[in-house]
Amino acid sequence: MKNKTNRIKFFGNNPFVRIVDALIDNIGESYSKKEIQELAGISKAAFFMHWPKVEELGLARVTRSLGSMKLYTLNMKSLFVKDMLKFEARMIEETSPKKELAVA
DSSP states (O other): OOOOOHHHHHHOSOHHHHHHHHHHHTTTOOBOHHHHHHHHTOOHHHHHHHHHHHHHTTOEEEEEEETTEEEEEEOTTOHHHHHHHHHHHHHHHHHSOOOOOOOO
16 A cells, blocks of 8 residues: 555545545546556445545546546546645645754
8 A cells, every 4th residue: 555645644544535635646647447446546346436426526527538438637627626735735734844944
């Protein structure tokens, strides 16, 4: 298993969070459902149990179709996604070691 991200540490290590985590970690990239499932490191059954929620919330969007296969990416137009990314930035800010101020 990969190192836990702030999202997984904060929201828990469950299939839905791992799917969202995989999409955020790969912003701008397009993947098939199978590839997203593999990136998330979850079973096929868990993926397909939680994917409808990802679609319902508009977290992913189709970038293109290759025959019957669709490729997906994080939906950067979603207000929910924008808020999650702002929250992510805040988590990074709060969890990173504070730098000492240089004294002249």
